[in-house]
Amino acid sequence: MDQFVSERQAHILAELRAKGRVSAQDLAQTFGVSEDTVRRDLREMAGRGECERVYGGALLPGRQTVPLKTRIAEQPDRKVALGQKVVESIVEGSVVFFDAGSTNLAVARSLPENFGLTAVTNTPAIAAELSGRPGVELIMIGGRVDPAVGAALDATAIRQLETIRPDLCILGACGLTLEGGLAADIFEDAAFKRLACAASKNSLAAITSDKLGLRAAFHVHALQAPLSLVFEADADEALVRKISLQGVEAHRCGAATSSNGKSVSRGNTP
Amino acid sequence: MDQFVSERQAHILAELRAKGRVSAQDLAQTFGVSEDTVRRDLREMAGRGECERVYGGALLPGRQTVPLKTRIAEQPDRKVALGQKVVESIVEGSVVFFDAGSTNLAVARSLPENFGLTAVTNTPAIAAELSGRPGVELIMIGGRVDPAVGAALDATAIRQLETIRPDLCILGACGLTLEGGLAADIFEDAAFKRLACAASKNSLAAITSDKLGLRAAFHVHALQAPLSLVFEADADEALVRKISLQGVEAHRCGAATSSNGKSVSRGNTP
DNA sequence: CATAAATATGCAATATCGTGCAAAAACACG
């Protein structure tokens, strides 16, 4: 069994209290069970007075019966598509360092509900996202949080990082060029990224197309193994091919069209 | 025999405390015994109240491991009112430690936009809330994040905390009694809170009324200076007065600002 | 009213549970 019944219902209740409403379809998708199972949960919870059943899902009890028809407009952000592609490269049970960056926050969000891994991060936003997830062992790197980066980069953080040897380092990057490789805009950030890469067995960076060809000031990682890159669907074909020729594993994620109904409605920070 | 029974059960308990959940199948695999044996262990442990039996395994008793970020949403109005009252006690420019707890997350949310302070916290959700705020210098306490508490409590965290002397420690609490003072439900959590108090010049705890009179297992702070308490509007008048007589500064916050005064009803069945 | 979506119900497949029982090991005791 992937998840205990009471755990699933607790998550439904949490989602319900956070958002005020839940959709049976989304819940089924989120937990990887059939809608029938979700409906049975909702019926049971309604019997305990934890929610009020409505057509399409459930609401908090005592509230007005807002027709749940208004589906949450989960626009399949480009970052979500990229994040899901990155998740495919993560081996279940491994130790993964999450570098700072909004793309990496999307990666954390894209982790399936019960994905088992040890997550290490110096970024509060990512830690908050992963905190409380069943299956995730979370290690927070402490220190002064650099306001420009939103992550701990100081000596304390470096000392703590040195005690950890991740299997995979998921890098954020501010720019990628064929000659310069991965680079960052902020000196301390780049230094920390280099250390994280050096400590890890493998490194992986998700590159949004707007970073392609951008030359950032401080070097992070050359285009050479051990490094994997994940590009968006519209990335420059020629450039990607050239990068592959340097011995760097390059993946490309599918188009971010809304053809698949994989709208995982978990995140709650803009 | 490969392992004594009590050893195995202790190991199960450790796993349970670490992950918040155990699966009978996994445990049988881990220890190389049959699932029947594991089930017998779990049944016995449940009899002692060490775990809560569920179909497929066991969970930590009582508390549900609901992500902290959703716990905040449970009683928004009251928590916000309490948070705003606590903020009034924070001196601009001081160094403030934010303990774990949904109430303290509300305090962090209630900080005015440009409030200047140095915030120290071991709770990812609070760090994420304060990260990026202009005026806030954020220090993150790192370490393994206890899933039941949602904060770093381990040796790494303690070592890092020892390097900091906050002006104010904003405590979370699971229970408050006249005789026992502030107490917490989880041992490691209580130990960390005690250290945080000891390191800080002053301590302050926001007490939701549902915690009043509740006796939690592990002592955190006696009702004596240096300690301030902030109560809700509907807190027991007599109890608050008795607490004041012990030399503890007691504040009371006004009624919830929202128009609906009846937003809190426990176990309401429509 | 027509249609599509969501729901309830029954049913079968699978997983898990509890109990009784026997074998093996550890133990108590003479």
Place this chain on the structure above:
DNA sequence: CGTGTTTTTGCACGATATTGCATATTTATG
């Protein structure tokens, strides 16, 4: 050392829980 007792463990078997599918029914909406 020998013997009876207790503890632990695995296995068998019936009971129970969970889940997905099929089907009939209800609901929302144009």
